[in-house]
Amino acid sequence: MIILYGGSFNPPTIAHFEISKYLINKYQPHRFIFIPVGNNYNKANLIPFIYRYQMLQILASKLNNTVVSEYENKENFEGTIQTLNHFQSIFKDEPLFYVIGADNLLSITKWINYQTLLSSFKFIVLNRDGLDIKDIFERNDGLNKFKNSFIIENDFKQMNLSSSQYRNLTSDAVVLNEINDYIYKHQLYTRGEKV
Numbered sequence: 001m002i003i004l005y006g007g008s009f010n011p012p013t014i015a016h017f018e019i020s021k022y023l024i025n026k027y028q029p030h031r032f033i034f035i036p037v038g039n040n041y042n043k044a045n046l047i048p049f050i051y052r053y054q055m056l057q058i059l060a061s062k063l064n065n066t067v068v069s070e071y072e073n074k075e076n077f078e079g080t081i082q083t084l085n086h087f088q089s090i091f092k093d094e095p096l097f098y099v100i101g102a103d104n105l106l107s108i109t110k111w112i113n114y115q116t117l118l119s120s121f122k123f124i125v126l127n128r129d130g131l132d133i134k135d136i137f138e139r140n141d142g143l144n145k146f147k148n149s150f151i152i153e154n155d156f157k158q159m160n161l162s163s164s165q166y167r168n169l170t171s172d173a174v175v176l177n178e179i180n181d182y183i184y185k186h187q188l189y190t191r192g193e194k195v
Contacts, residue, residue, distance in 0.1 A: 001027060002091045003124070005099040006035040006072070006080065008043055009052050011183060012059050013174045019126060020063055022156050023099065030094060032066040034059070035083060038073035047188055049073045058178050079112030084121050096121055097151070101128035102136070109142040118146035126153050 003023055009016060012034075024032050034056045039049045053068055060066040071086055080098065088096055100108070100123055108114060127133060133152055137144045175183070183189060 001029045001097065002087065002094050003027060003029040003032045003097050003099060004035055004084070004087060005033065006083065007037065008041065008046060009034065009036045009056055010043070010046055011052065011175055011179060011189070012055050014176060015174070017059055017062070017176060019099070019156065020059070020066065023124065023153075024064055024066070026155075027097075029065065029097075031091070032063065033087070034066070034068045035072055036068070038077055040075060040077060041072075051182075051186060051188055055179050055182055058176065058182060062176075081111070081113045081117045084117065088121075097124050098122070099124045099126065101126055102131040102133050103128045105131075105133065105136045105140075105143060109140060114142075115146075118143075118149045121149065123150045124153055125150050126156055 005016075005020060005023075007016070020032060020034075023029075036049065036052045036056055037043070037046075039046070049070075053070065053073070056068040060068050071083060077083075084096060084098060098121060102125055105125065108118070111117060125133065137147050
């Protein structure tokens with residue numbers, strides 16, 4: 001089993017770390033791969049890929065069988081389906097599972113080639129923002145017909161931490177100390193070098 005965890009990781013938080021640790025302990029994947037979005041991803045306040053990649057390297061060093069991929073940092077990126085097809089070509093005989101938050105269920109039917117994506121791959125869904133996952137499936141026929149492609153993780157305790165809390169200067173406590181040090185050293189997110 002290969003678990004792929006994509007996202008902007010802008011910056012990677014303690015919640016990202018705890019989610020990863022939980023999934024690794026529960027599923028014991030052969031490989032756990034962080035996949036940060038590239039620089040061409042259309043998201044406000046996204047810092048350059050190299051910094052997010054290096055912060056994820058710090059996180060990965062604390063987790064078993066975990067690596068960080070540079071795959072989505074390319075000009076012609078064509079969506080999650082392209083990423084999953086790429087990794088399936090590498091790990092031919094191993095099932096792939098892609099981690100998403102429940103909030104992504106609200107928009108996944110708008111993803112590129114979503115029907116092929118949902119019929120070809122499995123997803124691990126973590127609850128987020130107290131969303132009613134069952135209700136999301138029931139209200140979306142396009143999603144409901146693929147419900148067997150999803151493993152709903154209700155056992156993981158939600159953490160009210162987000163990357164935006166850090167970016168908005170709310171708290172340094174939402175990231176690991178080593179990542180916070182990295183951010184200050186590189187003067188990211190309007191934080192200066194520690195004295």
